[in-house]
Amino acid sequence: MTHSDLLVFVVDDDESVCRAFARLIQFAGYRVETFGSARAFLDRIRAETCPACLILDIQLPDVSGLELQRELNAAMPIIFITGYGDIPMTVGAMKAGATDFLPKPVRDTDLLRAIDQAFEQVAQTHAVHRELDAIRLRVGRLTPRERQVMALVVSGRLNKQVAGELGTVEKTIKAHRARVMAKMEVSSLAELVRVAEKAGLGTVAETHVSH
Template identity: 45%
Template sequence: MSASLPGFVHVVDDEKAVRESIGDLLRSMGYQVTLHGSASEFLGAELPDAPACLLVDVRLPGTSGLELQDYLTRANIRVPMILMTGFGDIPMSVKGMKAGAVDFLTKPIRDQDLIDAVGAAVRLDQDRRRESAQTDQLRERFALLTVRERQVMALVASGLMNKHIANELSISEVTVKMHRGSVMRKMGCKSVALLTRIAGALDIQR
């Protein structure tokens, strides 16, 4: 974690002593922590736009931890979630893992297990945000291509040679080379392999 962009941890647990103890531990490790006594309380809060993770008790009054997970998934709120569970709730936590939770911790939770899980989850969100920013930048570059350049890019990425692209588009091979060079320059690519990876990332198909 960089000092300029700290990780946030949102703790949702209806037991005040538990969430405050977790909050104290995580703050001592440099995290920014918000504490919530219920799912509805968490959903009513404004989330900072920064790397974060969500630490949620499986059993909550009203909306359960798994119901909160389902809601966030449907709302496309992609914050890595760690489930906290009592021993008897392990099957519920396994269900939560299958639905996308990154980890589950059994109460009483060892400090080091908590620190390790939160660190991994926040790094996961950092990676996701970095990849998302890179994809957004690539989309901006792709938007600068002409219609013909986009056609050529899709065909190059599909593995076609210049002469086959020329036949496909009913243009000369020289024109294909011109468009291909322009695509490589605008997309910041020095190899067809990189262009192919970018096309895959942007879901550009022939």
Template identity: 60%
Template sequence: MNGDQHQVFLVDDDESVRQALTRLLRASGHRVQAFASAREFLESGADGSIPACLLLDVSMPGLDGLDLQRELQARDVALPVVFITGHGDIPMSVKAMKAGAVNFLAKPVRDSELLAAIDEALARSMREHAERRELDELRRRADTLTPREREVMARVVAGRLNKQIADDLGTSEKTVKVHRGRVMAKMKAGSLAQLVRAAERIGFTEKP
């Protein structure tokens, strides 16, 4: 992951632990931003605009780790979470995992374990970022379509033949073909299958 643009957020109330984990992550080539409490993290405005993960202590005074996880979900911040805890019990970890945590590590944690979990979380984050970038691109492409082209595309992905589309739209089959060609070009779809998948992913509809 070295060299990639990414960020590890760390929230732990214990200064020694925070300092040590920060050092370890930095020594492993991560960019680290550490916070002493959940509140402090929320107020920093970190939102995962770049691939990032959150290394989060479960037990903290005030808002604890699980509270923060819940809060992030409520704010729709997509940030993979790795929990660390000094006294993890099974119900607590199940709850965390169900809520989407990447991993649940017990303190003290070995570097290999920790870094593997961080890598996994960052990979997930990058995957999500890549996916979102693709969707954004597809949506951007779809936005370039004219209303006529949208009508054509909606019918193409619905599996109708050119002839049927021409009938539907009260135009000639030849005209439909021209629109269809433009759609394929604008959506940068190499095949009908690609166009159909792109439409599915962006939830394409006739009306924008």
């Protein structure tokens, strides 16, 4: 993914700040869009799907930057900028998930560094989502009985114990277990436990059968 695939939003009611940031961000190779209010920004992004981050002023004429952060609910990384920040405000913004908090006037190097870090976060988040999607796809290949076997195996049961729980013989469980390992594309119990936890199958509560 190149810089030209990434979009930086700037929300600041100071037009001169928007223009200066836009020039800098475009020069760095990113796409950029600027807005003078939170509402104008919200109207624009509802259908946005490309990787993006937001440079956001704390003091805005309609909705404040902190209120907008709450409304976005971590939809994208946020870099706050302000000429009126204080320690409680900074701490609150960072606890709510902001990637950075920069005082005005913002140095070019600091802003570009913050943007780079924001998109590193985007890349990591997308990688996690891709992995989870791949794991869920593999889980979807399992039969109901294979899901039950998998849940019991990753909970620490031996093949003999799983057979007893499910009312069958150990040889059958070994065959189910081999198919689970193949479908989940893992080669060890440790790997199976890891992917099961990521898929939310780390316990047997939802897949245990009564007999």
